[in-house]
Amino acid sequence: MKYLFDSLTANWNLSPWMTTLALVLWVVVITAGVLVFMATFAGFTSWVERRIAGRMQSRIGPNRVGPFGGLQWLADGLKCFLKEDVIPKATDPVLFRLAPYLVFPGGFAAFAALPFGYGIAASNIDIGIFYITAITSLVVIGILMAGWSSNNKWSLIGGVRSAAQIISYEIPGGLAILTVVVLAGTLNMHELVVAQGGWPWHWFIFRNPFTFVAFFIFFASILAEGNRTPFDLPEAESELVAGYLTEYTGMRFLFFLFTEWANVWVISALLTTLFLGGWQIPGITDLGATIAAATSLGKWFWVLLSVAMFFIKTSALVFLVIQIRWTLPRLRVDQLMIMCWKYLVPMGFVTLLGSAIFLVLPREGAWAWFHLSVQGIMTLIGFAIVAGLIGRAWYNIHALKDRISLENWL
């Protein structure tokens, strides 16, 4: 968002040190904005998740606080802040207090590089995706710290599990990211979206069969990195009581949960950006040029439309992530590792290689038709999978021949 700052301060004729001061203030404002955004969305996602879970489980879910219970997350957050901050005697007090503050930025700092719309990113850095993978790795240190310092055997098992899991799944995740990075030729989040197009067959996921597989590899890896079911072994309620969270209460506990829900949003946003065309609007081939040519009001229209596109795609994925969480059981530790090292990592290498081969194939003449038909076929397969999922859900909803009523739920 540096360009916004530059355009704002262009006419002010500030002295150099005033410019620096203004820039610092600007950074503070942007950071506060991102923090508020993240807090709101993490809270909102928690409510959405609980309502969806309620619907899936034939119960109602929180519906008392605010319209449809929409303010429940505020009430819960306040409650957690008012709770006593219990630090057990046998813990390592310094590490125990420090752990949440390491986990929190791991989830929070990823928001800085997410492109929410055309030019709407807190920071458009050139190594955007690399930065995000690096900064989210910080979470594992915090979790391990929490597990160790709690001086609780269940916490320790949870923490060690988490370390093993997150570090292992960085590799297939990284390989899947490389697959699209190779196609786009850049690590910049903005450029990654620009390299895709508005219509589904322009997206990286349907670019060739290998990116299609890479999407699922990345999905699985990033779910594992975010400790989401079916990879929620570090918390594993039924096995490890609450894993590394066991000894935490009140505000510190909230920080962990907060990061988890913010992570849901980051997961979906990353998938959208890397594979599903990000903020690209169908029918617009070059959004940058369109915006440059538009009137000042038109500029806002196009930017907001791009933000809306991003949010629609991300929300759909958030829904999917939540649905997966409330449907699937949990893997076992050895199965988790087998899945990573025996399947996802080799497949990741294959997709990287295959995608690179597709890149060097010529694109002229008859080859153009070949590429287009591959994209078309992949798109059809993708839509068939989505249709199959929806059809299956529809069939199961009506399998009991019950009267479907949402009255109680709303």
Place this chain on the structure above:
Amino acid sequence: MSRMAVETLDNESTIVNMGPQHPSTHGVINLRLQLKGEVIEAVDPNVGFLHRSIEKIAELTQYTGFIPYTDRIDYLGAMFGNMGYCMAVEKLLGVEVPRRAQYMRVIACELNRIINHLIACGTMSMDLGAFTPFLHGIREREKVNDMMEKICGARLNYNYMRFGGVSLDYMPGLDKEILAFLDRFERFLPEFNRLITGNEIFVQRLLHVGVIPKETAIHYGLGGPNLRASGVDFDVRRDYPYSVYPEFSFDVVTGGHYPGECGDSYARYMVRIDEMRQSARLVRQAVEGLPEGEYLAKVARNPVPPKGEVYSKVESVRGEMGFYLVSDGTDKPYRLKVRTSSFCAMSVMPEIGPGLMVADMTAFFGSLDVVAPEVDR
């Protein structure tokens, strides 16, 4: 059997307490696990947290007064406690139970079996991290609970049976309601299976986990689905017929033909799923053939049986449930011994537990379907 020896514990092993306050021990049960990393080296089940001296209470209570206590032996299969105890006292008194009452008892028992297995399969999936199937099971259980309320006025601790019959006759139209539920249940079970039973992660978590060989199962006196999943074709309802069970046709479900191997956790789970079908079949036959007549024989309110001793056993949801009753000719039992299968299931854990991982332990423990009050009584 490997026992835990704290003195010889090397630096790489650690002992953790799983329970009595643990999400997947289903009640107040304490398992002491000796772990090496995540692999279990020894299991020491520590029971007795829920001991309520039910057998001693029986000696201080009149015969009729003890019926409600039998609900509390196994709160998820309360009907079977009722049934076993009433059968024992009836045998002692020489009372003939009217046929209508017998049918009503079978209906109530088999509905109770459906309730319990729904909970068992649901909690098992919850132990593996899937929360939704549990609540779907609870939802169907609620439907049966509503019916149970109409049958006997209670939803959990039924206190339904009396010496010589049952406490209440059916209200009009109840049989149709039960049949309507059975129709619905036939649609529900495939839906439940699509949700969780066929799930690849779920199946992989259970296959070859906690295998109880046939000999071990017999040796430890396991009962019910746990025993049958190990390939032992034994069912009290068929092999030691009681009540009117011989008049109905039903299959005894055994393990062995499921994926995986005979006696693993998946077999135990699948035996429960298939037993629900058989119970539904039994209920349907009983409701359709429900005879007219008395629902309660004429028995004194507080009977005084003659001197003697009897043993009666029923096929409870967790296996053979036996009541050994000794009467000294007064209005209170001289001695009552209750034999429950959960206790045997707990005792098999040190044998099978070592070698499993912590995550397997919850799956294995869930598949045994142990209920804490039934262990301790």
